Amino acid sequence: MAGILVGVDGSDIALGALRWALEEARLRGVPVHVVTTWEVPALVDVTGMVAPPPADVGDLEATARLVQDEALAAVDADATGVEIVRHTVLGNAGHVLAESSHDADLLVVGSRGLGGISGALLGSVSRHLVRHAACPLVILRPEVAARFVPAGDGSS
Numbered sequence: 001m002a003g004i005l006v007g008v009d010g011s012d013i014a015l016g017a018l019r020w021a022l023e024e025a026r027l028r029g030v031p032v033h034v035v036t037t038w039e040v041p042a043l044v045d046v047t048g049m050v051a052p053p054p055a056d057v058g059d060l061e062a063t064a065r066l067v068q069d070e071a072l073a074a075v076d077a078d079a080t081g082v083e084i085v086r087h088t089v090l091g092n093a094g095h096v097l098a099e100s101s102h103d104a105d106l107l108v109v110g111s112r113g114l115g116g117i118s119g120a121l122l123g124s125v126s127r128h129l130v131r132h133a134a135c136p137l138v139i140l141r142p143e144v145a146a147r148f149v150p151a152g153d154g155s156s
Helices: 012-028 057-074 093-103 116-122 125-132 142-148
Strands: 004-007 032-038 084-090 106-110 137-140
Touching: 004 012, 004 093, 012 032, 012 057, 012 106, 012 137, 012 142, 032 057, 032 093, 057 084, 084 093, 093 106, 093 125, 106 125, 125 137
Parallel strands: 004 032, 004 106, 032 084, 106 137
Antiparallel strands: none
């Protein structure tokens, strides 16, 4: 998977990272691999037993594809001349991106900027990637990613 790997989760910050990755790919003459992950939520009942996954697991993957479709539609004009390879993958975003980075030239993600206790409690994909990415990593902070998202564009 030579080229630029970018994580897309439906946020404006990820949309900014995607636009940044497209510009960089155009300069380098390489493809952009757009990765959107999805997970089956862990369900624990009152006894502490893990419950079976819901029957509509296929809806989770379809939602991930829809998130990716919307992001790619939003950057359609920016993607001219850049090969885009789509990936929707079952798994934790940080783990999937870190593993995929072994074959990439560059990994690009946006960071929501959660720090302190929020970052520790919620976890952080970008923090995980700083430790585990196997290729150079670009993390766009919210104020930088916002420069790549026109007003009224994006989903959240």
